Amino acid sequence: MKSTFLxxxxxxxxxxxxxxxxxxxxxxxxxxxxxxxxxxxxxxDDSLAFRRAxxxxxxxxxxxxxxxxxxxxxxxxxxxxxxxGRTELRITPMRTMRVMKDLIVDMAPFWKHxxxxxxxxxxxxxxxPGPNEEYRVTPEKLAPSRKDLNCIQCAVCVSDCGVAEVxxxxxxxxxxAKAHRFVTDPRDSKRKERLQALVDLxxxxxxxxxNCMECPKHVDPALxxxxxxxxSVQAGITNNIGARHSAVFTKSVGRxxxxxxxxxxxQTVGITNIAGQIRNGPQxxxxxxxxxxxxxxxxxxxxDNPKEVRRIYEAVxxxxxx
Amino acid sequence: xxxxxxxxxxxxxxxxxxGMRAAVAAKEAGANVAMISKVxxxxxxxxxxxxxxxxxxxxxxxxxxxxxxxxxxxDYLADQDAAEILTRRAPENIYELEHLGCLFSRxxxxxxxxxxxxxxxxxxxxxxxxxxxxxxxxxxxxQILKNDVTVFEExxxxxxxxxxxxxxxxxxMDLATGRLQAIHAKAxxxxxxxxxxxxxxxxxxxxxxxxxxxxxxxxxxxxxxxxFIQFHPTTLASNGVLITEGARGEGAYLLNAxxxxxxxxxxxxxxxxxxxxxVARAEWTEILEGRGxxxxxxxxxxxxxEARIQERLPQIRELAIDFAGVDxxxxxxxxxxxxxxxxxxxRVDKSCASPIQGFFAAGECSAVSVHGSNRLGGNSILxxxxxxxxxxxxxxxxxxxxxYRPFPATxxxxxxxxxxxxxxxxxTEKVATLRDAMQAVMNEHFHIFRDQATMSAGLKxxxxxxxxxxxxxxxxxxxxxxxxxxxxxxxDAMLDLADIIGTGxxxxxxxxxxxxxxxxxxxxDGAWLKHTVATLDTDxxxxxxxxxxxxKFQPMERVY
Numbered sequence: 001m002k003s004t005f006l007x008x009x010x011x012x013x014x015x016x017x018x019x020x021x022x023x024x025x026x027x028x029x030x031x032x033x034x035x036x037x038x039x040x041x042x043x044x045d046d047s048l049a050f051r052r053a054x055x056x057x058x059x060x061x062x063x064x065x066x067x068x069x070x071x072x073x074x075x076x077x078x079x080x081x082x083x084x085g086r087t088e089l090r091i092t093p094m095r096t097m098r099v100m101k102d103l104i105v106d107m108a109p110f111w112k113h114x115x116x117x118x119x120x121x122x123x124x125x126x127x128x129p130g131p132n133e134e135y136r137v138t139p140e141k142l143a144p145s146r147k148d149l150n151c152i153q154c155a156v157c158v159s160d161c162g163v164a165e166v167x168x169x170x171x172x173x174x175x176x177a178k179a180h181r182f183v184t185d186p187r188d189s190k191r192k193e194r195l196q197a198l199v200d201l202x203x204x205x206x207x208x209x210x211n212c213m214e215c216p217k218h219v220d221p222a223l224x225x226x227x228x229x230x231x232s233v234q235a236g237i238t239n240n241i242g243a244r245h246s247a248v249f250t251k252s253v254g255r256x257x258x259x260x261x262x263x264x265x266x267q268t269v270g271i272t273n274i275a276g277q278i279r280n281g282p283q284x285x286x287x288x289x290x291x292x293x294x295x296x297x298x299x300x301x302x303x304d305n306p307k308e309v310r311r312i313y314e315a316v317x318x319x320x321x322x
Numbered sequence: 323x324x325x326x327x328x329x330x331x332x333x334x335x336x337x338x339x340x341g342m343r344a345a346v347a348a349k350e351a352g353a354n355v356a357m358i359s360k361v362x363x364x365x366x367x368x369x370x371x372x373x374x375x376x377x378x379x380x381x382x383x384x385x386x387x388x389x390x391x392x393x394x395x396x397d398y399l400a401d402q403d404a405a406e407i408l409t410r411r412a413p414e415n416i417y418e419l420e421h422l423g424c425l426f427s428r429x430x431x432x433x434x435x436x437x438x439x440x441x442x443x444x445x446x447x448x449x450x451x452x453x454x455x456x457x458x459x460x461x462x463x464x465q466i467l468k469n470d471v472t473v474f475e476e477x478x479x480x481x482x483x484x485x486x487x488x489x490x491x492x493x494x495m496d497l498a499t500g501r502l503q504a505i506h507a508k509a510x511x512x513x514x515x516x517x518x519x520x521x522x523x524x525x526x527x528x529x530x531x532x533x534x535x536x537x538x539x540x541x542x543x544x545x546x547x548x549x550f551i552q553f554h555p556t557t558l559a560s561n562g563v564l565i566t567e568g569a570r571g572e573g574a575y576l577l578n579a580x581x582x583x584x585x586x587x588x589x590x591x592x593x594x595x596x597x598x599x600x601v602a603r604a605e606w607t608e609i610l611e612g613r614g615x616x617x618x619x620x621x622x623x624x625x626x627x628e629a630r631i632q633e634r635l636p637q638i639r640e641l642a643i644d645f646a647g648v649d650x651x652x653x654x655x656x657x658x659x660x661x662x663x664x665x666x667x668x669r670v671d672k673s674c675a676s677p678i679q680g681f682f683a684a685g686e687c688s689a690v691s692v693h694g695s696n697r698l699g700g701n702s703i704l705x706x707x708x709x710x711x712x713x714x715x716x717x718x719x720x721x722x723x724x725x726y727r728p729f730p731a732t733x734x735x736x737x738x739x740x741x742x743x744x745x746x747x748x749x750t751e752k753v754a755t756l757r758d759a760m761q762a763v764m765n766e767h768f769h770i771f772r773d774q775a776t777m778s779a780g781l782k783x784x785x786x787x788x789x790x791x792x793x794x795x796x797x798x799x800x801x802x803x804x805x806x807x808x809x810x811x812x813x814d815a816m817l818d819l820a821d822i823i824g825t826g827x828x829x830x831x832x833x834x835x836x837x838x839x840x841x842x843x844x845x846x847d848g849a850w851l852k853h854t855v856a857t858l859d860t861d862x863x864x865x866x867x868x869x870x871x872x873x874k875f876q877p878m879e880r881v882y
Contacts, residue, residue, distance in 0.1 A: 013800045030560055030647070042754035046806035047798035051365075054527045056563040056641055058456055059365040075644055100498060101803040107362070120464035121423030132413065134420045136432030142425055149425060149450065149457050153364050185425070 002026050003078050005036055007048070008092040009102050018099065020090075021045075033073035033081070033089060034062055037103075050103040057216060060154035064103050065092045070159035072216045094159035109168060110155055113175040116201055117194075119182065124189035141186045148181035148224060150217040157212035157221050163205055170202040173212035173221030180224035183231060195232045203228055204242020244268045254313050257303030262288075262296035324491070324504035324729045330356045330472075331721035332714070333507035335479050335492060336534060338366035339455070339706035340685025340713070341513030342462040347714025348511075349469045353721050356472040356505070358479055358494055360529065360808070363463050367515055367527040368706060371455025372637065373439065373568030374447035375707075376700035377412035380436055383444045385409045392701060393875045395441040395597050396694025397835035397845060399547070399853070402873035404672045408692045408701070408708050415707050416448055424461040426450055427634075437571045437634075439700045441597035441882065445571075447700040452566050452637045455703055462707075478808050479533070480740070482510065482541040482681070483733045489680035490729045493737045497808065500801025502741070504734045508724055509680045509717035512538055512668060513710060516686040517548075520816045520823065521661030521768075522761035523562030525554055534687045536815030538668045539822070539863075543676050545856045546689035546868075547666035548819065549826035550836045552697055553770050555601040557660030558645050559618050565638050565657055567699040569623055569650075570594040572634050576605065577620040577654060578613040589882040596882035599696040599836045602659035606770045609658070620654035627651075659770060663702060665693045665836065666826075669855060669868075674713035680720055680727075684713035691853065694870075695835025744810060749795030753810050756794065760787050760813070760820055768827055773841045781824040785862070788817045822863045826854040829865055847877050 003025055010018040023040050031039075034055055041048045053059040057075040064073050067086045081089055097105035129135055157173035158164050164172045171179075179198055182188050195203075203225070212221040233243050245268040252260045265284060269276040287293040303309065332348040334341045337359035345357040359366065378385040388409040393400050416434065420426055426434045426448050439447040450457040466473065476497040483490045483504070491507040514534020518526025539545045555576075556565040570576070576594050578584045588604035589596035596604075605619050613619075623631055628651045631639055635650075642648050642655045668683040670676050670690055676683055684690075685706045692705055767780020791814060798806040832846035833839050851870055856863035 011800055012802055030645075041805075042752075042758075046753065046796055046809075047800065047804075049803040049805050051361075053361055053365045053529045054367065054370050055561065056370070056645065058370050058453075058637070059361075059367070059527065061361065061365045077644075104803050111362075115467055118468075120468040121421075123421070128421055129417070132417060134417055134426070134434050137425075137428055138432045139428050139430060141432075142428060145425065149460075150453065152369070152456065185423070187423075 001029050001031070001078065003036065003082075004088045005040060006088055006090045007040070007103070009048070010099055011047070011101055027078065029079065031078050033066060033071070033076050033078060033091070036078060036089070037073065049101045058152060060152035063094055063154045063156050063159060065094060065159065066090070069214070070094060070156040072154050072156060075216055094155060096158055096161065096164045097155075107155065110158060110172070110174070113171045114153065114178060116171060117175050117179045117182070119178050121182065121185065121188055122190040123187050127189070135187045137186055144184035144227070145181045147219050148177050151177055151219045152217055154216065156214070156216055160211040160214065162209050162211065163207050167202075167205065170205045171198075172202070173206070173225065175201070176203065176206070176228060177219050177221040177224040180228050183228060192235055192237075195228070195235055195237050198228060198232065199237065199240045199242065203232060204240065204245070241268055244270065253309065256301070257306045257309040258301065260294070260296070262293050266296055324506045325734070326503035326505065328356070328503065329506040329726065330354050331507070332509045332511065332717045333358065333491060333505055334511045334513060334714070336513035336515060336685070336687070337363035337473065338368035338513060338515055338685065339459060339462055339703055340710035341511070342466050343707050343710030344511045344513055344684055344714035344717065345471045346462065346465045346469055347711040348718040349471055351715055351718035353718035356474060357466070358474040358477045358492070358505070360476065360478045360497070362475045363466065363473065364459065365529070366459060367530050368703065369456040369459040370525075370527060370564065371703045372452045372564060372566035373571060374437060374449035374454045374700045375416065375458070375703045376439065376442065376447050376698065377416040377704065378409070378444070378446050379413050379416055379434055379448065380444065380446060383446050385412060387443055388412060388446060390875055391442050392692065392698055393694075394880055395696055395698040396692075397696055397880055398847070398851065398875070398877040399691070399694030399834060399870055401672070401691050401871035402875060403871050404690045405692045406873070407672055407712070408705060411708050412704055415704070415711070419458060419461060419707065422461050422465060424450070424458055437568060438595055439571050439698070440567050440595045440601065441592070441698045442595075442700070447568070447571060449568060451633070452568055452635045458703060458707070478811065479537065480737050480811055481733065482512070482537050483730060484541040484678055484681065485730050487542065487678055488727050489678050490727055493734055495737075497803055500804060502734060502737050504729055506726060506729045508721040508726055509682065511674070511713045511717045512681070512683040512687055513685045513713070514687040516664040517816065517819045518661050518664065519812075520760065520764050520820050521551070522765040523557070524661040525557050525562055525564040526662070531812035531816055532664070532687070532819045533812055533815040535667055536818040538676070538681070538683070539818060539856070539858050541678070542858070543678055543681065544669040545666065545822055546669040546853050547691060547695070547826070548664070548822045548856060549830055549854060550665035550695045551661055551768070551823065552598055552663035552665060552836050553602040553659040554662035555598055555605055555659050556621050556657040557662070558641070559616075559656055559658050560645050562660045563641055563645050564662065565621060565641065565655065566635070567598070569621060569635055569638060572630065573626055575622040576601070577622050578608045579615045580613060584608050584613070592882035597696055598699060599838070600882055602770055603838055605659055615656060618656035618658045621650075621657045622654040623650040624652070624654070661765070663697055665689070665695060665697055669853075673716040674709055675716055680724065682713045682717050684709040689853075695837060741807065744794075744796060744807065745799045747795050749793045751790050751794040753794060753796065753806065753813050756787055756791060757813050757816070760784065760817060763787070764820055764823070768824060770838060772827060772837065772839050774828070777824060777828045781821075781828055784817070784820045784824050788821060791817055822856045825863045825865060826856060830854065851877065
């Protein structure tokens with residue numbers, strides 16, 4: 001099968017800026033994109049630099065952007081791209097990270113976010129079993145963190161995350177899934193402390209683009225983030241912008257079927273938070289004047305059939321109980 | 323003190339399970355520790371271990387049965403004192419991993435579950451679905467972070483520095499900058515993994531190139547039993563990717579073209595769950611005798627049902643779909659034996675000490691020897707945690723009892739010169755060409771069945787490739803992530819290992835474990851119940867032999 005690779009190249013000692021090199025390859029039908037890169041390195045140009053190791057999606061080394069989407073290239077066949085209608089394979093380094101050479105990026109910030117989660121079990125020392133026994137944990141108790149264990153830190157999710165792209169402080173989907181793994185571990189004793197710390201690490205900064213649901217290992221960090229938020233609120237960690245925003249949003253829509261955007265802002269910041277209100281005031285006023293914001297506390301018009309909205313709320317609530 | 327200013331009590335090279343376990347143990351023992359790895363620790367090949375880790379944790383099991391199964395599996399070439407440590411300490415190591423956070427799969431009552439594995443008399447393989455190595459790797463890396471171990475990620479070690487048979491440290495190359503530097507250490511632990519990439523379509527990662535074994539050998543360390551290469555019975559034909567023995571542990575069948583479960587012909591009582599060498603030979607015999615399917619036999623999981631496959635073997639289901647185009651829920655998976663595990667390695671005693679003072683080794687790069695001539699499935703990650711920890715403790719103790727010894731001034735320059743030579747040569751041989759040729763030679767001449775004529779021809783080809791390597795040239799002469807350079811170093815190492823494997827195999831005129839000769843079909847305990855030891859001579863390996871530590875279990879005929 002003939003295929004065209006358009007690879008972004010950049011050698012810091014030689015190039016002032018990245019450029020694209022074209023390689024025409026003729027590979028076997030089942031070849032993966034990694035097979036293609038290895039063939040290019042072996043046959044065309046040994047200077048092409050990329051990370052790779054296991055070649056079967058368990059080491060997490062070879063994430064790159066292929067025709068616009070971050071992929072583990074060992075797991076992505078050339079044929080699958082052709083099937084998507086991509087006749088050429090445009091390969092660029094991961095996004096949100098600094099390029100060091102060709103397709104290799106600096107992952108130090110990524111690993112810092114991982115480290116920030118204090119990702120190790122922190123049990124109650126009094127409850128650690130003796131040296132010849134395990135913690136009794138039923139399969140049901142293991143279930144909530146099962147998907148998190150699949151994470152190989154390949155960074156596909158972070159590379160495709162819109163928030164990570166603009167906010168380097170955001171812990172990012174990978175690290176939050178790792179946090180979820182410990183928060184839901186029945187042996188861990190620091191659940192509340194972890195949840196409290198997550199507020200500052202970006203628990204509420206996810207903007208629900210759901211790009212991280214395209215996880216090659218089915219970790220689906222967006223669900224882990226949603227679950228962490230739920231657990232966090234249940235644990236009473238509500239005195240923060242994210243939790244308040246969520247609560248006010250839910251209440252407003254539940255009442256009228258519409259969002260009272262002005263009250264959302266006022267209450268999210270905190271009615272008694274004078275400093276916060278003053279900070280937001282000028283922008284709020286400008287928005288009001290331009291007609292971008294309704295007046296706060298003006299009776300909102302209800303949607304035509306608010307019962308439908310209530311039914312959705314009830315369904316969600318009863319679903320949680322099941 | 324060396325120019326770089328880098329000085330550590332204990333320096334661990336390799337950051338897979340054995341290396342990280344050693345680093346944590348040395349740190350806990352109070353040593354000043356650093357760990358070097360040519361990849362980020364989480365990229366290590368330990369993470370690819372799928373099916374499980376053996377330990378007699380079940381009520382009705384006991385470690386002495388595990389000990390016996392291990393020794394029998396080794397075809398009596400394991401050192402029984404080392405195998406005793408492995409199996410006796412297995413349960414406490416499992417519980418320790420569990421207490422550190424490893425989420426082993428459980429029985430409904432909340433206890434750690436076990437599954438049957440090959441060559442074992444009892445279901446004693448603990449597991450996390452089919453991602454056991456991955457989850458344990460995460461757990462041990464978490465401890466590296468918790469204990470603040472200094473890690474040099476993406477640093478390649480081209481040389482171990484030894485003078486007067488005393489280890490002084492290593493030379494390392496920072497891959498991101500190309501900078502070579504001396505790292506001074508009282509004790510060095512190698513945990514650099516296997517050498518699977520010497521063979522074609524190995525299950526091993528592209529990084530499993532055995533550099534650690536080769537550079538230790540060049541520094542004077544003896545290398546043991548390298549002729550014993552495990553061919554795993556179930557690997558995907560397309561790219562050699564592993565399908566766990568856990569599949570058969572969960573009940574999968576092996577079928578030939580006629581649909582017969584052929585294993586009972588070769589292993590009347592254990593069938594598919596015989597030892598790996600036995601199953602690999604049976605499969606290869608079926609294929610050679612024309613009962614294969616396009617060079618493969620079939621692994622049939624269909625009768626397990628989708629729910630159990632999804633619960634216990636989700637990763638291998640996905641691998642089969644991705645790389646063989648087959649969903650095991652609906653169709654049997656074509657599989658064949660593939661090079662998988664290096665039983666041999668750097669010769670160490672049961673404290674993981676090599677004959678070079680201050681130099682230790684653990685895990686797949688070492689031969690302690692718990693696997694002898696054939697490793698049991700589920701014993702490899704067990705070895706990494708049990709002996710990784712022992713190596714760390716031993717190295718820390720050595721560092722307490724010894725002072726730094728001077729680092730030879732010429733060692734760093736020698737590596738600068740070696741690289742400069744590779745950059746300046748007009749060599750016309752390509753690394754990829756020689757590597758592909760070597761892998762083909764090894765598969766063809768040192769495969770599952772071996773004989774004098776085939777191996778002699780193969781060894782000659784290996785030596786030719788070794789000679790051609792002198793004329794190798796690379797095009798990339800930059801410093802930042804020069805992966806062409808590291809691949810050249812890796813090939814250099816693998817050619818040494820191919821020579822050692824071939825020389826040892828040719829000399830051993832018997833069949834034992836994974837070393838099966840058609841011209842010497844029987845095990846010969848009178849002549850060959852001994853370890854092969856290779857040391858570097860002027861022009862390749864020189865062989866000598868050392869006795870096996872026997873003990874409770876007298877060698878018997880091995881049937882499954």
